[in-house]
Amino acid sequence: MLTKKFDPLKGKILEVLNHEGKIVNEKLEPKIDDDKLLKMYKSMLLGRIADTKALQFQRQGRMLTYAPIKGQEATQVGSMAALSETDWMVPAFREMAGMLYKGASLKKLFLYWYGNEEGNNLDKSLKILPISVPIASQLNHASGIAYARKLLKKEEVVAGFVGDGGTSQGEFHEALNFSAVFDLPTIFIIQNNQWAISTPRSSQTKAETLAHKAIGYGMPGIQVDGNDPLAMYIATEEAKKRALKGDGPTLIEALTYRLGPHTTSDDPTIYREDKEVSYWEERDPLKRFKIYLENKDLWDDKKEEKQRKEYTDFVTKTFKEIEKDKFVDLEEVFNYTYAEMPKDLKDQLDDYKSYLKEVK
Amino acid sequence: MPLKTILSAINSTLDQQMEKDDTVISLGEDAGFEGGVFRATKGLQQKYGKERSIDTPLAESAIIGGALGMAVGGLKPVAEIQFSGFVLPGFNQIVAHVARFRNRTRGTYTLPMVIRMPYGGGIRALEHHSESLESIFGHIPGLKVVIPSTPYDAKGLLTAAIKDPDPVMYFEPKRIYRAFKQEVPDEEYSVPIGKAKVLKKGTDITVVAWGSLVRETVKAMELLKDEGISVELIDLRTIKPFDKETIEKSVKKTGRFLVVHEAYKTFGPGAELISTVNVKAFLYLEAPPTRLTGHDITIPLPKGEHHFIISPERIAKKIKDVVKF
Known part of the structure; x- marks a missing residue:
């Protein structure tokens, strides 16, 4: 049991692939087939390029407020790769790479940040819940889905994401407790990126690690190098096994770092040092995973260059497509309030329409 | 200062x-x-x-x-x-x-x-x-x-x-x-809670707004400057307990009432204000007291937000509608 071996109470952190791209724990290296390894890397790379471009578009005034994922790709992709298509993902708002891995289209993800609700209208078969902005509230939804799928005898698990700041919210406690009480097949993944806007992890909680918090709920917790996709993979894989055995939820604290701002409205230079950022840049999840794949003869600079170009073109093309639809139609903003539009709401829509007609 | x-x-x-x-x-x-x-x-x-x-x-x-x-x-x-x-x-x-x-x-x-x-x-x-x-x-x-x-x-x-x-x-x-x-004066001062402020005196219609919509209403009044409509603009400033007396006094003079707010319509502050107008100034009214509010829909994300946000043009149109009733 990884959660026993890497007991957070003993200060242990699960690592497999270190920041130089070396396997530090051969016994734990997962046997992932080549196609899947490549899919993982490519999702991380697409996530990174989409992220970089999104920031550019935002600075050009073409994209609205955007919450960057840079630096957190391995946490998201490593965990999602350990799950099946039938499993669920309950994101917060900084999980773009994981969502891409699970099959969300970049167009939809961009549409959301472009300010269009259609971006949250993901294909139901993907089993990805919409982006959730109210911090930690989504974790209760994860528990609820887990309860339903268990009752309906489905062999499925639910991965709920939250940030380090989110662990201070009451709903974090409530969701973990609820899942634990009912032995639900839930996996709680904390993307501990060290900063909740300007508040450092050290000011967020006195707990030595966030994984410690699991103990109080009666579930195992583990601290994982979140920039190591292989460590994230095996931690999530074990949590899934446990969940499907009926042994209940697991808390995974992924140690990672937000290399970018909280959102494009944020200026992190106010509250953190450059040297801290460069420390984490050296621990870039893509860098180490690329070396790993190169050592397996699955990847090289030429492939990298080709893939980067392909993705850059794809991201640019996708964004241009979105820009064609400048605005959301009037009916769209009314139509989804209820299954059937109540008379009074229909009147409001009609009134507004006749106003538009008159002023034309 | x-x-x-x-x-x-x-x-x-x-x-x-x-x-x-x-x-x-x-x-x-x-x-x-x-x-x-x-x-x-x-x-x-x-x-x-x-x-x-x-x-x-x-x-x-x-x-x-x-x-x-x-x-x-x-x-x-x-x-x-x-x-x-x-x-x-x-x-x-x-x-x-x-x-x-x-x-x-x-x-x-x-x-x-x-x-x-x-x-x-x-x-x-x-x-x-x-x-x-x-x-x-x-x-x-x-x-x-x-x-x-x-x-x-x-x-x-x-x-x-x-x-x-x-x-x-x-x-x-x-x-x-x-x-x-x-x-803004440096010295300490209070604006009393519960007191509205008449920002502009007028005789044809009382318009009540607060927050950013006060500014939008002022812009609407600019749009109407050649229409010969005299608007009395009240900044409510306190939503609760709100200043019934100032509203009553104004509506008794103008005979018309419009409240503008971005909050959703149903059970919004506008309903409360209109109720006050009906009770306090019923016999003075020359048009139904009216509200211009956010629609009863979740406020849209930016690409649909313009359908929701109340523009000076909409306020101006509504003022005209009430005055011409």
């Missing part, structure tokens, strides 16, 4: 009150070191220390419930909620406790506390960053709800809120945080 924006007036008022009274403290997420995401509390931690300008853990219920405890414990907390859309985890504390403490203890425990939060749409923001929730809090006995629309009132109302013996919800129109400057 120094020129200030609404935002800088809030900042300097907090500074002034914290300087004058050691029991006044500020707390919120990112509200200490960084001075808040809008910088409304900028410099307070550097001046008054971490104990009086607190960076809290990320938990609105802890901020509001904690502020209640601080008020009981002898402080005058000014809590910042980052955006009004995020106040909801603290809703239980506000409705179940903050609003009731005086009544529950028959006046033994009172809560001199302020809950500040930026509110309103029109800034092309993400979900939960554009709400206008004044109706919800206005509905709750025991709460006062104020909304300034100018830097002068931002200072006066915040001073009054901090000095008030009861909890005050202080909504900040973030859309016009930095939109314009106004002369």
Whole structure:
């Protein structure tokens, strides 16, 4: 049991692939087939390029407020790769790479940040819940889905994401407790990126690690190098096994770092040092995973260059497509309030329409 | 007199009150070191220390419930909620406790506390960053709800809120945080809670607005300047308890009434104001008292927000409709 071996109470952190791209724990290296390894890397790379471009578009005034994922790709992709298509993902708002891995289209993800609700209208078969902005509230939804799928005898698990700041919210406690009480097949993944806007992890909680918090709920917790996709993979894989055995939820604290701002409205230079950022840049999840794949003869600079170009073109093309639809139609903003539009709401829509007609 | 924006007036008022009274403290997420995401509390931690300008853990219920405890414990907390859309985890504390403490203890425990939060749409923001929730809090006995629309009132109302013996919800129109400057006296002054302000006298129609919509109504009046309509514009300033007398007096003169708010229509403040107009000035009315409000739909994300936001053109049209009734 990884959660026993890497007991957070003993200060242990699960690592497999270190920041130089070396396997530090051969016994734990997962046997992932080549196609899947490549899919993982490519999702991380697409996530990174989409992220970089999104920031550019935002600075050009073409994209609205955007919450960057840079630096957190391995946490998201490593965990999602350990799950099946039938499993669920309950994101917060900084999980773009994981969502891409699970099959969300970049167009939809961009549409959301472009300010269009259609971006949250993901294909139901993907089993990805919409982006959730109210911090930690989504974790209760994860528990609820887990309860339903268990009752309906489905062999499925639910991965709920939250940030380090989110662990201070009451709903974090409530969701973990609820899942634990009912032995639900839930996996709680904390993307501990060290900063909740300007508040450092050290000011967020006195707990030595966030994984410690699991103990109080009666579930195992583990601290994982979140920039190591292989460590994230095996931690999530074990949590899934446990969940499907009926042994209940697991808390995974992924140690990672937000290399970018909280959102494009944020200026992190106010509250953190450059040297801290460069420390984490050296621990870039893509860098180490690329070396790993190169050592397996699955990847090289030429492939990298080709893939980067392909993705850059794809991201640019996708964004241009979105820009064609400048605005959301009037009916769209009314139509989804209820299954059937109540008379009074229909009147409001009609009134507004006749106003538009008159002023034309 | 120094020129200030609404935002800088809030900042300097907090500074002034914290300087004058050691029991006044500020707390919120990112509200200490960084001075808040809008910088409304900028410099307070550097001046008054971490104990009086607190960076809290990320938990609105802890901020509001904690502020209640601080008020009981002898402080005058000014809590910042980052955006009004995020106040909801603290809703239980506000409705179940903050609003009731005086009544529950028959006046033994009172809560001199302020809950500040930026509110309103029109800034092309993400979900939960554009709400206008004044109706919800206005509905709750025991709460006062104020909304300034100018830097002068931002200072006066915040001073009054901090000095008030009861909890005050202080909504900040973030859309016009930095939109314009106004002369704001350095010395301490209060704008009384519960008093509206007649911004412009007129004879044909009374228009009531608050927050950023006051400015939009002024723009609407510009659009109407050649129409020969004399508008009396009232900035309500306090949503609860609101100034019935000023509204009554005005409607008795103009005979027509329009209230404009971005909060959702149904059970919104407009309904309450219209009810007052009907009761107090029924026989003076020459047209049905009317409201122009946010539609009863979740406020859309930016690419659909224009369908929701109330433009000066819409206000102008509505004024004409009421006057021509």
